[in-house]
Amino acid sequence: MIFRIISTAVVLFATSVNANVLMTDTFEGSLGNWTAQGSAYLYTHAGSGSMNYATKGTGAAAVVCTWDEGLLTMTDDLRLHSNQATSVTITFDYEWDTTTATRLVYVDYSTDGGRTWSDDLGDISAWGSFTGIPTLGTFSKTLEERELGSFTDDFKFRIRGKDGGNPVTAHIDNIQIVGTNVVAVSRVKDDIPEPSAMALVFLLLSAIGFKRSRRL
Numbered sequence: 325m326i327f328r329i330i331s332t333a334v335v336l337f338a339t340s341v342n343a344n345v346l347m348t349d350t351f352e353g354s355l356g357n358w359t360a361q362g363s364a365y366l367y368t369h370a371g372s373g374s375m376n377y378a379t380k381g382t383g384a385a386a387v388v389c390t391w392d393e394g395l396l397t398m399t400d401d402l403r404l405h406s407n408q409a410t411s412v413t414i415t416f417d418y419e420w421d422t423t424t425a426t427r428l429v430y431v432d433y434s435t436d437g438g439r440t441w442s443d444d445l446g447d448i449s450a451w452g453s454f455t456g457i458p459t460l461g462t463f464s465k466t467l468e469e470r471e472l473g474s475f476t477d478d479f480k481f482r483i484r485g486k487d488g489g490n491p492v493t494a495h496i497d498n499i500q501i502v503g504t505n506v507v508a509v510s511r512v513k514d515d516i517p518e519p520s521a522m523a524l525v526f527l528l529l530s531a532i533g534f535k536r537s538r539r540l
Contacts, residue, residue, distance in 0.1 A: 346402055346412075347501040351386045357399055358386060358499075363485065364394030367495060385419075385497040396496060397482040401437055402503070404475035409503035414481050415464040416499040418448060429494045430484045433467065437478035447486075448494065 349356035355366050367387040386396050404412060414431065429448045432441040445465045469475045483496055 341504060341506050343502050343504045344407065344409075345500060346407070346503045347398075347499070349386075349499045351497055355386055355396075359397050359399045360386065361395040361397065363392035364396045367493075385495040387493050387495050392485075394485040395482055396484075397438065398480045401477060402479040402481075402501065403477040404469075404479045404503060405477045407503050408505045409469065409475055410506050411466055411468045411504045412475070412479070413464065413466040413502045413504070414445075414499070415462065415502075416483075417460065417462050417497045419460050419495040419497075420448075420493075428486045429496075430486060431463065431465065432482045432484055434480045434482070435472060435476045435478060438480050438482075441482065443484075 347357055349358060351366060353368075360366065365387055367385050369385075387394070402412070418429070430443045431445040431447070432443050433445060434441050445467065448461070448463055481501065485494060
C-alpha cells in the first residue's frame with residue numbers, strides 16, 4: 325500500500341482599487357486647467373462670508389453665464405487610457421444666482437479631444453433668487469469605462485451654460501477629477517499544514533484494518 329502526500333497551495337484572488345487625483349482647480353487667480361469661451365470668465369468676489377459663493381474662501385471662481393452659452397472647457401486632454409483608468413469622477417461646487425428655475429448647466433464629456441460631445445452626465449437646474457444669499461450645491465458624477473467600451477487619451481470635460489434670456493450666473497469652483505483603476509491581484513497561500521505523523525499512522529492502521537475486515 326502506498327500513500328502519496330501532496331502539498332497543496334491555494335491561489336487567492338482579490339482586487340486592488342487605486343484612486344488618483346488627475347486634476348484639481350480652485351480658480352484662485354486663474355482659470356488653471358480650463359479655457360473660458362462665450363460668456364464664461366474668471367470671477368473674483370472681494371468680500372467675505374456667505375457671498376463668497378461656491379468658494380467659501382477667498383471668493384475666486386469660474387463663472388458660466390447662461391445668456392450666451394458660456395463654456396468652461398478643459399484645456400488639455402485626460403490620458404485615461406494610458407493611466408489604465410476604469411472610471412473617472414468629476415466633482416465640483418456650484419452656486420446659482422437667478423430668478424428662474426428654467427436655466428441649466430450641462431456637464432459634457434468628449435472622447436475625441438473635443439470634436440464631439442455627449443451630455444449623458446446630466447445637468448444642474450437653476451434655482452434660487454437675487455436675495456444676496458447664494459444657493460450652493462455639489463455636483464458629482466462617475467463615468468465607467470465599460471459604458472463607453474474603452475477610455476481614450478483624448479478625454480475632456482466641459483461645463484456648458486444653456487438657455488438665453490436674462491443674464492444669470494452659475495459659479496463653478498473646487499473642481500476635482502479622479503481616475504480609478506481596479507486591478508486583479510493574486511496571492512498563493514502555501515502555508516496549509518500538512519498531515520502530522522500521528523495522522524498518517526492512523527490512516528495506515530485504518531487502511532490495514534479495513535483490508536483485514538474485507539478478508540474475513
